[in-house]
Amino acid sequence: MxxxxxxxxxxxxxxxxxxAPSHKLLLRAGMVRxxxxxxxxxxxIGFRVLSKVVRIIREEMDAAGALELLMPAxxxxxxxxxxxxxxxxxxxxMQLKTSSDQHFALGPTHEEVITDLVRDLVRSYKQLPVTLYQIQTKFRDEPRPRFGILRTREFLMKDAYSFDANVEQLNDSYDAMYEAYCRIFDRCGIPYAIVEAESGPIGGDSSHEFMVPSSTGEDTIVQCPACNYAANKERAEIGAPSEAPAIPAATPDAPSPAPVETPNRRTIQEICDFLKITEAETAKLLVFLADGRPVAALVRGDHEANEAKVRRAFGATTLTQADAPTIEKATGAPMGFLGPVEIKIPLAVDRSVAAMPTVVVGGNKLDVHLTGVVPGRDFPLDKVLDLRNAVGGDPCPKCGRLMVENQGIEVGHVFKLGTKYSRAMGAHFLDDKGQEIPVIMGCYGIGVNRIVAAAVEAGHDDNGIVWPLSLAPYHVLIAPLQLNNPAVMEAAEALEKKFEAAGYDVLVDxxxxxxxxxxxxxxxxxxPLRIVISERGLKEGTVEVKWRTDASAHNVSAATADEAILAELETTRRGMENVSAERRISRAASRGQ
RNA sequence: CGGGGCGUAGCGCAGUUUGGCUAGCGCGCUAGACUGGGGGUCUAGAGGUCGUGGGUUCAAAUCCCGCCGCCCCGACCA
Structure with missing residues (x-):
C-alpha cells in the first residue's frame, strides 16, 4: 500500500x-474519528487494527471448538x-419503534436471543455441550460515554454462550473459554491480569475478568504481590489482620458511651470536622433491604460497604439500599444519626469495626452521636464478617501479604450463568434419563474495541503508538527518501514485493x-518496523532498519537487505509466539497440579 | 441525572468582559520556488450559516432568553 x-x-x-492517551493517539494517528x-x-488503518483483533479472536474461538453465528442487533x-x-x-x-409501532431494542448483549434460539434447537442431551459465538456491534445507551473508544454507545463485542447438560460440562466449557481468552490476549501482545469478579448467586470462582493494567481503566482491582490472588475491588476478600486480635477484650472499667450534640452533622465528613477526629475513628450504619427485610451493616467511616458481602452475610438473594423513610420506620432514627447501640434490626459488623477499642457512631436520635462506644459491650458482636470493599494495604485472603490496588481496563469477562435464562425462558432438554431439565449456560464477552484502546494505553511513548506486531495496521513501513531517484524507488519496491510475498503487510511512504x-x-x-532507503545509504550499500521499540536504527547490507530484514521479522514474530507458547505450557502445568 | 467547562475554517486557538468597518493567528490544504535525515523557508491562494432559534439595537461572534451538541468530575455501568 x-x-x-x-x-x-x-x-x-x-x-x-x-x-486519555489512547484517545489522543488514535485521533492523531488518523485511526478513528x-x-x-x-x-x-x-x-x-484503524479498521485494519480492529480487523486483526477480530481475526485473532475468531481463530482462537474456532480452535476452542466454539461455533460462529450471527444474531440480529x-x-x-x-x-x-x-x-x-x-x-x-x-x-x-437502546429502544426504538418501527413505523408500524413494533417495539424493538438494539441488543446490548444476546442472552435472550441465543436462549430463544437454543430452546427451539436443542432438545436432547446428545446435542450438548455446544458453545456459540458471534462478533457483532452492540448498543448501550451509556449515560456517559468516555475516554474515546473505551466506553462507547456502540461497540464491537465478541459474545459467546455455552450450553451444557451438567455442571461438569459447564466447567469444561468455561475452562475452554478461559484458556482461549488467555491465548487471544497473549497473541494480541497486551499485558493483562485475570481477576476474580463478582458473580452473583452462583458464587465460587465462577466469574473472571481479564484486565489490562492502565490508569485510564475504569475498574479497580486489588492484587497480592506475593501469591497470585487478584480480584475486582468489589469482589476481593480481605484477609484477617495478622497481629491485632479479631475482638479485643472489652475493658470493663472503660467509660460508658457519651452522647454529644451534633446538630445537623449527618455525614462522616461533617462529624469528623465537628469532633476533630479522623474517619477511621468512626463507624457508619447502613440499612439495606435483604429480600425485603430491613437489616443493618456497620462499617468503619473510611470504608465502603460491599453489597454482595452484606447480601451473603444475611443469606439473601437480593439486597437493595433502603430509602430514608424506610430507614426511619425500621430504626426509629433519622438518616445520618444511625448507630448500632440498641438497634432494632439484625446487625452485621465489619471485622475492622469489631477490632476498634472505641468508636464514634450515630446515637439513633436526631442531632446526637455517641463517643467512646465499645464494640462487644455496647453493641453485640455475634455477626462479625468481612463486609467492605477491599483497598490497597488490606491483607491478602490467601497469604496475608498486603495487597496493592490498581486501575484496569476490562477487556474480557467469563461468567457461569447457570440456569438463570434457561429457566426464565424455558430452554429445556431431555437428559439421558428422559427428564426435562433446564440447560446450563455460561457467557463469555470480549470488548474488541477495548483491546485496541488497551493496546495503545499499554503501548505508546512521547512520539506515538507502539503496536505489537500482531495488531499493527502494517508490519513494515518502507520510507524511500528521494522519490526522484530511480534507484531508491526500485529498492523500495523490491523490498515491498519481497515482504508481501512473505506474508507481511507493507506500507510505502x-x-x-x-x-x-x-x-x-x-x-x-x-x-513496528521502519525501513529507510536513501541515496546516502545506497551509496554506502546499506539500508536502515529501525524497530519502533528500539531507541536507534541499524544498517543492513543493501544487497541482502530482503533476507536480513525478513529474518528479523521472523525472529520477532516467533518471539511473540514463544511467549504465548510458554504461557500456555505454564498454564497447563498449573492446571495439572 | 447533579456539578464544572466549552462550541469562531479540517485541527489548535485569539477576539466576547466594555456591541462598531472586509472576523484574525498558527498548523494543515492548493500552486510555485528554494530546501532535503527528526514535523524547513518564502511567495501567492482556497477555505467561515462565529452550534442553533428567537429577542434587544442604527449595528450582535460579542448583550438577553430558549434549544442542541461536545468534554471533564460525580452518580450509573447485567
Whole structure:
C-alpha cells in the first residue's frame, strides 16, 4: 500500500476533547474519528487494527471448538420482558419503534436471543455441550460515554454462550473459554491480569475478568504481590489482620458511651470536622433491604460497604439500599444519626469495626452521636464478617501479604450463568434419563474495541503508538527518501514485493515529504518496523532498519537487505509466539497440579 | 441525572468582559520556488450559516432568553 493512497489523516496537534492517551493517539494517528458522543468511525488503518483483533479472536474461538453465528442487533422487546431484564437493564437498553409501532431494542448483549434460539434447537442431551459465538456491534445507551473508544454507545463485542447438560460440562466449557481468552490476549501482545469478579448467586470462582493494567481503566482491582490472588475491588476478600486480635477484650472499667450534640452533622465528613477526629475513628450504619427485610451493616467511616458481602452475610438473594423513610420506620432514627447501640434490626459488623477499642457512631436520635462506644459491650458482636470493599494495604485472603490496588481496563469477562435464562425462558432438554431439565449456560464477552484502546494505553511513548506486531495496521513501513531517484524507488519496491510475498503487510511512504515528517508520522502511527532507503545509504550499500521499540536504527547490507530484514521479522514474530507458547505450557502445568 | 467547562475554517486557538468597518493567528490544504535525515523557508491562494432559534439595537461572534451538541468530575455501568 502507498501512503499517498492510504487515507491516513495524521494530526500534528491533539484535538482538545481528547484526554486519555489512547484517545489522543488514535485521533492523531488518523485511526478513528468521532461522530458523536460514544460513536466512532474507524478510518482505514484503524479498521485494519480492529480487523486483526477480530481475526485473532475468531481463530482462537474456532480452535476452542466454539461455533460462529450471527444474531440480529434488532430484537423485539418481548424477549427482554420474558427474561425479566427489560426492567433490570433499564435505561441502558437502546429502544426504538418501527413505523408500524413494533417495539424493538438494539441488543446490548444476546442472552435472550441465543436462549430463544437454543430452546427451539436443542432438545436432547446428545446435542450438548455446544458453545456459540458471534462478533457483532452492540448498543448501550451509556449515560456517559468516555475516554474515546473505551466506553462507547456502540461497540464491537465478541459474545459467546455455552450450553451444557451438567455442571461438569459447564466447567469444561468455561475452562475452554478461559484458556482461549488467555491465548487471544497473549497473541494480541497486551499485558493483562485475570481477576476474580463478582458473580452473583452462583458464587465460587465462577466469574473472571481479564484486565489490562492502565490508569485510564475504569475498574479497580486489588492484587497480592506475593501469591497470585487478584480480584475486582468489589469482589476481593480481605484477609484477617495478622497481629491485632479479631475482638479485643472489652475493658470493663472503660467509660460508658457519651452522647454529644451534633446538630445537623449527618455525614462522616461533617462529624469528623465537628469532633476533630479522623474517619477511621468512626463507624457508619447502613440499612439495606435483604429480600425485603430491613437489616443493618456497620462499617468503619473510611470504608465502603460491599453489597454482595452484606447480601451473603444475611443469606439473601437480593439486597437493595433502603430509602430514608424506610430507614426511619425500621430504626426509629433519622438518616445520618444511625448507630448500632440498641438497634432494632439484625446487625452485621465489619471485622475492622469489631477490632476498634472505641468508636464514634450515630446515637439513633436526631442531632446526637455517641463517643467512646465499645464494640462487644455496647453493641453485640455475634455477626462479625468481612463486609467492605477491599483497598490497597488490606491483607491478602490467601497469604496475608498486603495487597496493592490498581486501575484496569476490562477487556474480557467469563461468567457461569447457570440456569438463570434457561429457566426464565424455558430452554429445556431431555437428559439421558428422559427428564426435562433446564440447560446450563455460561457467557463469555470480549470488548474488541477495548483491546485496541488497551493496546495503545499499554503501548505508546512521547512520539506515538507502539503496536505489537500482531495488531499493527502494517508490519513494515518502507520510507524511500528521494522519490526522484530511480534507484531508491526500485529498492523500495523490491523490498515491498519481497515482504508481501512473505506474508507481511507493507506500507510505502511515497509522499514527497522531508524525512523528518516521514519519521514523525511513522512513529505516530506506530508501525513496528521502519525501513529507510536513501541515496546516502545506497551509496554506502546499506539500508536502515529501525524497530519502533528500539531507541536507534541499524544498517543492513543493501544487497541482502530482503533476507536480513525478513529474518528479523521472523525472529520477532516467533518471539511473540514463544511467549504465548510458554504461557500456555505454564498454564497447563498449573492446571495439572 | 447533579456539578464544572466549552462550541469562531479540517485541527489548535485569539477576539466576547466594555456591541462598531472586509472576523484574525498558527498548523494543515492548493500552486510555485528554494530546501532535503527528526514535523524547513518564502511567495501567492482556497477555505467561515462565529452550534442553533428567537429577542434587544442604527449595528450582535460579542448583550438577553430558549434549544442542541461536545468534554471533564460525580452518580450509573447485567
Amino acid at each position: 502507498r501512503w499517498s493512497k492510504a487515507l491516513i489523516p495524521t494530526l500534528k496537534e491533539t484535538p482538545a476533547d481528547a484526554v 468521532q461522530l458523536g458522543a460514544g460513536a466512532y468511525t474507524y478510518l482505514p 434488532l430484537q423485539p422487546v418481548e424477549l427482554w420482558k420474558e427474561s425479566g431484564r427489560y426492567e433490570t437493564f433499564g435505561d441502558l437498553l 511515497d509522499r514527497d515529504q522531508r524525512p523528518g515528517v516521514k519519521f514523525k508520522d511513522a512513529d505516530l502511527i506506530g508501525i
